[in-house]
């Protein structure tokens with residue numbers, strides 16, 4: 001991606017950094033008015049470098065909006081029983097509003113004890129499930145009455161809304177069907193009355209599906225899979241992907257250089273969807289604190 005993209009495509013770029021900063025400032029104002037500050041417990045097992053960065057960013061995000069973060073660093077070889085015991089303790093701790101277990105957990109190949117991620121997700125109490133991964137919360141996303149929102153897809157919705165993108169009646173293509181991005185993304189767009197197609201690795205003729213879409217959300221994990229010739233002129237393109245290109249540079253699923261001239265709006269990587277994801281985690285922690293306060 002060219003260095004001067006903001007100069008070249010400034011009017012087209014959905015600036016995630018700016019929108020996330022505004023959004024966090026709003027959260028900070030709400031937190032400042034609260035007597036008891038929301039608190040987020042973050043558990044990290046092992047030494048995965050990417051996970052360390054994500055956890056550090058989450059801690060920073062909490063500090064930025066005046067929330068408390070409690071970090072639990074567990075060794076790689078931690079057993080499922082030990083992890084579940086800690087989660088149980090945090091579930092019962094009335095000072096903790098949100099619990100987040102950083103995924104992925106270490107695989108057996110990397111020295112992990114083979115913890116079942118499904119069991120870990122199910123162990124977090126539903127009202128502290130700030131990732132919205134539990135089946136109950138996923139069900140609420142489906143019903144359209146979720147209080148705790150799926151962070152990355154909800155962040156995309158904020159970006160679209162604050163960039164003035166209309167969704168109603170538009171043809172939306174979500175590429176990717178993971179539980180944490182693709183599926184809930186499709187559901188949030190559907191609740192805003194978009195006409196939704198979900199593509200995945202078995203979909204036939206992805207370029208043709210892309211060319212029909214007014215809004216494309218790429219959440220695949222393949223560097224520069226989506227190119228300018230696949231995009232309908234004037235489409236809005238949201239790039240969730242976080243990959244490394246051939247030079248080790250961070251890049252998305254979208255080939256920015258060829259897509260930006262064709263699209264009407266586009267998110268860059270970095271500086272697009274990424275900054276919003278943590279903002280939505282902070283929003284969920286605030287919501288969880290409020291909901292618990294009402295009990």
Ligand code: NAP
Nearest residue numbers: 152176177178181200201219220221240241242273274277
């Ligand atoms: P995932 O669980 O690996 O899912 C990838 C999806 O892409 C799958 O549904 C897969 O289809 C589909 N896919 C793979 N190859 C494809 C192809 N050639 N054409 C069409 N679809 C294809 O990944 P994820 O967790 O959803 O994450 C997706 C990307 O978003 C990754 O780069 C990840 O790092 C990034 N991400 C970013 C953020 C952020 O905050 N910015 C947050 C979460 C994830 P099948 O189901 O058929 O295998």
